[in-house]
Amino acid sequence: GEDVEQSLFLSVREGDSSVINCTYTDSSSTYLYWYKQEPGAGLQLLTYIFSNMDMKQDQRLTVLLNKKDKHLSLRIADTQTGDSAIYFCAEGGSQGNLIFGKGTKLSVKP
Amino acid sequence: KAGVTQTPRYLIKTRGQQVTLSCSPISGHRSVSWYQQTPGQGLQFLFEYFSETQRNKGNFPGRFSGRQFSNSRSEMNVSTLELGDSALYLCASSPGTSGVLQYNEQFFGPGTRLTVL
Numbered sequence: 001g002e003d004v005e006q007s008l009f010l011s012v013r014e015g016d017s018s019v020i021n022c023t024y025t026d027s028s029s030t031y032l033y034w035y036k037q038e039p040g041a042g043l044q045l046l047t048y049i050f051s052n053m054d055m056k057q058d059q060r061l062t063v064l065l066n067k068k069d070k071h072l073s074l075r076i077a078d079t080q081t082g083d084s085a086i087y088f089c090a091e092g093g094s095q096g097n098l099i100f101g102k103g104t105k106l107s108v109k110p
Numbered sequence: 111k112a113g114v115t116q117t118p119r120y121l122i123k124t125r126g127q128q129v130t131l132s133c134s135p136i137s138g139h140r141s142v143s144w145y146q147q148t149p150g151q152g153l154q155f156l157f158e159y160f161s162e163t164q165r166n167k168g169n170f171p172g173r174f175s176g177r178q179f180s181n182s183r184s185e186m187n188v189s190t191l192e193l194g195d196s197a198l199y200l201c202a203s204s205p206g207t208s209g210v211l212q213y214n215e216q217f218f219g220p221g222t223r224l225t226v227l
Contacts, residue, residue: 030213031213031214033215035218040220042114042200042202042218042219042220042221043153043200043202043216043218044218045215045216045217048213048215088153093155097143097155097158097168098143098155098214098216099155100145100152100153102151102152102153103152103153
């Protein structure tokens, strides 16, 4: 079935790079997404990647896609305390919905 | 452009009661999706409405239902509440594309935090 897996926690120091990893099962997904959720808020789309791309860069964000291994990663350069949040990987589901991972809680220490 | 709004933001109910949550999508968006977020199960898809019709449905019991009005506003209803229904209920709106081949950016509201006692 459709499933998305990601590690639950990541802790980094301010100024370091953060790498959040995700694996997914549905190889037919054309788009893969990264969402961010701050405390008390809904989800906000950070970036997405089209499945025929290997990499996409958007300012401090770099998305890497290994379609063969069904592995997606999000790298945040120069991580700041304001980046502390929960990050969700998502793929397009067959029902027109999004299939989300359980989220990776990123803690940034000053 | 105003974002997705959800009311109420917080709700406390007791077992056996029913509850109705409301979502107003971004102006011009025709699709509204509902998700349940819990610490254990993460984000799970409830259903999607498009042009007043339920277009897709997740694996939730019939106690969970919804509807969409002609102005695209949507409500979801949970009857005979159980303790396990305590969750953050998120509504997301999108222009209306569907399927794995389509770019499907969903804009989320802040959610309604439902606590069942």
